[in-house]
Amino acid sequence: MSRLAAIGLMLVLSLPVSAADWPQFRGPTANGISTETNLPVKWSAKEGIAWKTAMPGKGVSSPIVVGETVYVTCSSGPRDDRLHLVALDAAKGTIRWQRTIAATGSTTCHPTSCMAAPTPVANANAVYALFATGDLAAFDPQGNPLWYRSLSGDYPTIINQVGMASSPILAGGLLIVPMDNVGDSFIAAVDAKTGVNKWKIARPKDMNWVSPLVRTVNGKEEIIFQAGKELAAYDLATGTKTWAFPHESASIASPLIEGEKILVPGRPLLAGKLGTSGPQSAWTSTKLSTGNSSPLLYQNRVYAANSSGVVTCVDAEKGSVLFQERIKGPFSAAPVGADGKVYIVNEAGQTTVLKAASEPEILATNDLGERTMGSPAISNGRLFIRTDKSIVCVASNPK
Amino acid sequence: MTSPRNFGNWTFAIRILATTLLAPGDPTMIRLTSLIAAFAASLISTGDSLGNDVTDSLRTIRSVGREGQGNEAAAKASRNVISAGLPALIPTLEAFAGSSATAKNWLRSSVSAIVDAESAAARPLPADSLSAFVSKKSNDPEARAIAFKLLATVKPDAAQAMQPTFIDDASLELRRDAISVRLKKDAENTDALMTLFEATRDLDQAEQIAKLLEQKGKKVDLTAHFGYFTTWNLCGPFDSTKGVGFAQSFPAEQGYVAGKKYPGKGGTTVGWKTVTTKAAYGMVDINKELGKSMDAVAYATVQFDSDSDRPCEVRVGSKNAVHIYLNGKKLFEREAYHHGYNMDQHVGFGVLKKGANEVVLKVVQNNQKENWAQDWGFNLRICDETGGKLPLKSKTASQPVSSPVEPVSPEVKK
Numbered sequence: 107m108s109r110l111a112a113i114g115l116m117l118v119l120s121l122p123v124s125a126a127d128w129p130q131f132r133g134p135t136a137n138g139i140s141t142e143t144n145l146p147v148k149w150s151a152k153e154g155i156a157w158k159t160a161m162p163g164k165g166v167s168s169p170i171v172v173g174e175t176v177y178v179t180c181s182s183g184p185r186d187d188r189l190h191l192v193a194l195d196a197a198k199g200t201i202r203w204q205r206t207i208a209a210t211g212s213t214t215c216h217p218t219s220c221m222a223a224p225t226p227v228a229n230a231n232a233v234y235a236l237f238a239t240g241d242l243a244a245f246d247p248q249g250n251p252l253w254y255r256s257l258s259g260d261y262p263t264i265i266n267q268v269g270m271a272s273s274p275i276l277a278g279g280l281l282i283v284p285m286d287n288v289g290d291s292f293i294a295a296v297d298a299k300t301g302v303n304k305w306k307i308a309r310p311k312d313m314n315w316v317s318p319l320v321r322t323v324n325g326k327e328e329i330i331f332q333a334g335k336e337l338a339a340y341d342l343a344t345g346t347k348t349w350a351f352p353h354e355s356a357s358i359a360s361p362l363i364e365g366e367k368i369l370v371p372g373r374p375l376l377a378g379k380l381g382t383s384g385p386q387s388a389w390t391s392t393k394l395s396t397g398n399s400s401p402l403l404y405q406n407r408v409y410a411a412n413s414s415g416v417v418t419c420v421d422a423e424k425g426s427v428l429f430q431e432r433i434k435g436p437f438s439a440a441p442v443g444a445d446g447k448v449y450i451v452n453e454a455g456q457t458t459v460l461k462a463a464s465e466p467e468i469l470a471t472n473d474l475g476e477r478t479m480g481s482p483a484i485s486n487g488r489l490f491i492r493t494d495k496s497i498v499c500v501a502s503n504p505k
Numbered sequence: 506m507t508s509p510r511n512f513g514n515w516t517f518a519i520r521i522l523a524t525t526l527l528a529p530g531d532p533t534m535i536r537l538t539s540l541i542a543a544f545a546a547s548l549i550s551t552g553d554s555l556g557n558d559v560t561d562s563l564r565t566i567r568s569v570g571r572e573g574q575g576n577e578a579a580a581k582a583s584r585n586v587i588s589a590g591l592p593a594l595i596p597t598l599e600a601f602a603g604s605s606a607t608a609k610n611w612l613r614s615s616v617s618a619i620v621d622a623e624s625a626a627a628r629p630l631p632a633d634s635l636s637a638f639v640s641k642k643s644n645d646p647e648a649r650a651i652a653f654k655l656l657a658t659v660k661p662d663a664a665q666a667m668q669p670t671f672i673d674d675a676s677l678e679l680r681r682d683a684i685s686v687r688l689k690k691d692a693e694n695t696d697a698l699m700t701l702f703e704a705t706r707d708l709d710q711a712e713q714i715a716k717l718l719e720q721k722g723k724k725v726d727l728t729a730h731f732g733y734f735t736t737w738n739l740c741g742p743f744d745s746t747k748g749v750g751f752a753q754s755f756p757a758e759q760g761y762v763a764g765k766k767y768p769g770k771g772g773t774t775v776g777w778k779t780v781t782t783k784a785a786y787g788m789v790d791i792n793k794e795l796g797k798s799m800d801a802v803a804y805a806t807v808q809f810d811s812d813s814d815r816p817c818e819v820r821v822g823s824k825n826a827v828h829i830y831l832n833g834k835k836l837f838e839r840e841a842y843h844h845g846y847n848m849d850q851h852v853g854f855g856v857l858k859k860g861a862n863e864v865v866l867k868v869v870q871n872n873q874k875e876n877w878a879q880d881w882g883f884n885l886r887i888c889d890e891t892g893g894k895l896p897l898k899s900k901t902a903s904q905p906v907s908s909p910v911e912p913v914s915p916e917v918k919k
Contacts, residue, residue, distance in 0.1 A: 255572070
């Protein structure tokens with residue numbers, strides 16, 4: 107190696123490693139797992155908090171983190187028709203910018219939800235926010251508008267009186283927009299730069315709150331989307347349905363993929379290998395029904411927190427129950443796993459921290475004292491939890 | 506960037522100075538004058554093109570269409586508007602007028618970005634311009650509400666002084682907030698409460714004021730306040746087996762004809778029945794009035810007088826599929842069953858004629874078995890764009906009550 111090349115290599119290797127992003131619903135790989143370490147274990151409303159920033163409205167969406175920015179959506183107003191996207195400094199919690207748009211679709215929903223239910227998605231170039239009204243907006247990291255769509259305006263028969271919550275994802279320069287509902291039901295891929303449809307595929311007219319996934323198979327990317335009667339895959343480039351797997355799938359808890367493994371929440375939950383044309387079931391379980399919260403696969407164990415406050419942990423290979431532990435529920439947030447721990451946030455804002463192990467061990471129960479429906483994000487050694495009123499950054503060393 | 510007029514003054518001043526210091530005809534004088542003139546001209550033309558740029562950019566943003574049409578150009582235009590800074594703020598607010606809901610959300614974000622940039626540069630927003638914009642009632646109501654919020658950040662006293670004038674504003678946001686503020690002050694004053702009750706357009710606020718009035722011994726009619734019709738001519742059921750009734754037109758769709766009979770569902774004969782509902786907010790229970798039916802269509806009509814030609818909004822709440830007709834013209838349809846009821850969930854935009862008008866509402870029930878899917882009913886009101894009731898005189902309410910035609914079974918007909 108020449109001296110110049112060696113110097114170049116040293117410079118590259120000495121560059122600081124960037125903080126792990128949490129750029130979408132359930133994190134970088136959409137399965138609720140972070141590779142971060144030295145994460146906080148214990149905190150309260152007054153301790154272990156790096157910062158807490160009041161939000162302009164409520165929300166059930168999860169926060170996301172890209173680089174040094176946290177993005178979170180909220181909704182407000184007597185008709186819940188003011189839709190906000192807030193960008194905060196991840197280190198300090200100061201609001202960098204906030205954009206507000208007016209809802210152009212129905213704001214009807216279940217009392218526990220609101221219009222800021224889908225989680226945004228972002229990369230280094232842009233942040234994309236979908237609201238339950240069908241309003242879809244993209245901004246650059248400085249808050250300049252890139253594009254905006256009124257999906258309810260474009261497709262006026264979109265209806266979901268319980269409120270929509272499926273989150274968009276980015277794949278191959280496209281923004282995948284899931285809009286299952288009982289009217290004009292579809293999944294669409296829009297050009298991430300312009301918001302113009304690349305493809306739009308009709309879906310079953312049914313309510314569905316699950317978020318899609320993307321995976322690569324045989325060199326091609328496909329979108330995997332679960333609904334009430336089946337798990338389906340769509341070619342990313344064209345939207346062509348490539349396979350469908352009939353299954354009594356959940357319509358709220360989302361599936362996850364880890365390597366070749368897939369977990370499909372439903373009645374029963376199915377675990378197996380995801381082949382080129384669908385899952386091959388390894389085992390199923392009726393003990394892992396969760397209601398609202400999506401199950402977690404972490405360190406070869408599946409964790410499911412149900413609406414009665416029971417956490418069930420099963421062996422991911424065999425499906426055998428390792429333990430069931432009653433903690434305080436109910437849960438809407440999906441558990442997240444990192445640093446040998448599983449974090450489970452209940453709707454009252456209490457986080458139970460379990461040791462990731464085959465026996466139950468509660469490391470801490472931490473109470474923020476504010477209603478919390480969205481799943482936490484993990485980035486740069488910190489947890490970001492959004493409550494109904496604020497977003498909280500929890501850190502091992504807050505100062 | 507200064508105005509062309511100011512540069513004109515500058516060049517004049519420099520010329521005066523030059524003529525003082527240099528002799529006429531001095532080559533230096535001539536060169537200097539030419540240079541000044543050229544410089545001033547370039548700046549004036551730059552000022553013009555900046556203005557045109559913003560105007561063109563706003564036009565581009567306002568042109569965004571369905572399914573992202575125009576988004577790429579709108580993004581560039583938005584950047585242009587934002588980079589123009591403060592001079593573009595009021596024009597961007599003005600651009601709300603006549604813009605689509607989609608365009609307005611683009612404009613909203615542009616206004617927000619301009620404001621952020623000014624705040625970052627520690628430059629105050631133009632309170633006088635914002636105040637003038639808010640005061641001009643012909644400006645777009647949504648834009649006025651945004652401008653008012655901005656005014657409140659730079660000159661809170663001025664905003665506070667304006668607020669009481671908004672209780673009957675075209676902006677629902679300004680109206681609601683103004684009423685809320687007055688309520689805190691006048692909760693004990695019956696006359697003031699009545700004024701606020703007449704002004705409010707929001708259900709929750711109206712109910713709140715009604716409660717306060719009741720505590721003062723004054724009962725108000727919420728159903729009448731929102732303009733719900735309570736007396737209807739109903740006809741049905743007609744057959745909608747397999748849902749065909751939604752798309753199919755039945756003769757009763759042409760409107761009320763006293764005494765007319767039609768072939769109904771299951772071989773029956775049906776006619777018009779006049780009903781008056783006492784349910785809150787004018788809810789009509791078709792199951793109760795015509796008998797419970799599944800896979801069925803009913804028509805409801807109301808005739809009324811308008812004192813003028815005017816635009817209107819026909820607003821319907823129903824868990825069933827509906828069509829809305831005004832004077833024979835379809836304004837709206839929605840084929841959705843049992844997805845909840847909300848006030849004003851379906852809106853048809855139309856034009857009333859001076860004199861006699863008729864609304865026909867088609868309400869379609871499907872055949873779902875669930876307990877929550879059995880309701881068959883509706884309510885309907887006609888209002889202006891603020892949701893305020895229009896001065897309409899129902900003629901149906903004053904018609905003689907027609908005798909309902911009892912359905913005749915096929916067996917009896919034989």
